[in-house]
Amino acid sequence: LAESLGEPALFVEAHRALGVPLFWLGETAAALQQLERGAAVYDAARHRSHASAYGIDPGVVCLSYAALALWQLGRPRQALERSHEALGLARDLAHPQSLALALVWAAWLRQLRGEAQPTREHAEAAVTLCAEQGFPLWMAMGVVLRGWAWFEEGRGEEGIAEMRRGLGDLRATGAELWRPSFLGLL
Secondary structure, three states: OOHOOOOHHHHHHHHHHHHHHHHHHHHHHHHHHHHHHHHHHHOOOHHHHHHHHHHHOOHHHHHHHHHHHHOOOOOHHHHHHHHHHHHHHHHHHHOOOHHHHHHHHHHHHHHHHHOOOHHHHHHHHHHHHHHHOOOHHHHHHHHHHHHHEEEEOOOOOHHHHHHHHHHHHHHHHHOOOOOHHHHHHH
């Protein structure tokens, strides 16, 4: 559609729309290619309105998912760099939904890296933001990741209870995509 309309602004959305499902289908290298192309054509000044039009900023999405894809492809340093970029962009945009995604994905990356304190910090920031904004999906994910961090920090029973609460809240949203990963953490 972006090509047929000759609309450069749609290319970032097109790459995001291809990259995210490819990531969840396990086509990680192909997903990363699309996500990086989306991030490359993204311009915060030109695409600022996309967050309002589409509900979330495509640059933040591309960078956040690229971080997880890079991790899966064995590139941990680059994954962390992309995550930092996503967080920085989300904070600059001051778009709550985009920041919630960036915080949860940053927490998830830190969890994958086995880093309890940064996981907890990002998850708690996400939970606070989501409580203020009323974002149940991101809130539930933040609660699960915070529970994992608590467990790793020696708060075992409390951490497990928190993870179970987050999983219940996630199920209440109807979202099932992330559930197997979070059950694995539990």
